[in-house]
Amino acid sequence: MMRSTIHRVLVVLLASTLLTSGLTVAATNTQPAITVAASTTTVTPGETTTLSYTITNAGENDSVPLALDVNESALPDGWTVTDHGGSADTYSSSSQEFVYYSIGANSNASGTLTLQVPANASRGNYTIPATVITAEREIATVNATVTVTSPIAIHGTNSTVTQGETTTVEFTLENTGSTALPATINVNESSLPDSWTITDVSNTADAYKNTSYEFTYFSIAPNSSVAATLTLAVPANTSPGEYAISATAIRTSGIVDQTTLTVTVTESVIETYDTDENNEIGTTEALAGISAWQHGSLNTQNALAIIAAWQST
Secondary structure (H helix, E strand, C coil): CHHHHHHHHHHHHHHHHHHHCCCCCCCCCCCCCEEEEECEEEECCCCEEEEEEEEEECCCCCCCCEEEEECHHHCCCCCEEEEEEECCCEEECCCCEEEECCCCCCEEEEEEEEEECCCCCCCEEEEEEEEEECCCCEEEEEEEEEEECCCEEEEEECEEEECCCEEEEEEEEEECCCCCEEEEEEECHHHCCCCCEEEEEEECCCEEECCCCEEEEEEECCCEEEEEEEEEECCCCCCCEEEEEEEEEEECCEEEEEEEEEEEEECCHHHHHCCCCCCCCCHHHHHHHHHHHHCCCCCHHHHHHHHHHHHCC
């Protein structure tokens, strides 16, 4: 409240100064229709973004002196104003206020602020409010929106595996930013189905924590990617179907992205031809498999597996 009162006093003093210096401030019985609009921008941590405010006088008369007061206290911690612009007649860097002596009838005025977003900024939407004031009152308010996105993204590659076999899955970190960045892949072990195990890992990580399956990269170059590959052992009694495995991308600000890949488990050829469900391949079942191979509906590898299972009974 105190700051708003001070603003209005300043505008009144400014108007008085203009009048005594010979400049004319329009005084009419028709109140100009003043509105204000603000931009919506997207930025990645460590970069700059510009807030744009537009004041419109849709009335038939020039406006009285007014100010656009950007609420600097609404800036997140670590964000700084590095530059300003627009059509204001004067600007206060200490309070982020743009002062306009008058806005002509059916005309616009503008104000811009360039913000430096810190490298550790968290993802999300941030609103920066601003108010248009005259000497008497506040006449319009608006929120500029800044969306912080992460330059680090994580992707997963789907795979297909037969019951009782192993498969490899891959998680990739991509840096779409303009500077090298550190980041970590954290594979969510709890998302693995029961009895599935990770039997091997292959990666270029600078640090690997095998108790939590975290792959840390100290510096991912701009516009490049790194990957971690895991070998999974799928039990023979796993039901056919699709299984989701998740992972997150982590930076100093916390989780910045997440992904889920799908492992599709197909029925083993032994399960398919074990028609009497006794966990064995009998002669009739083996002959059915050989017939399928002869007619091209079963590949040689699976046909040999059926014969081997028949021989072992």
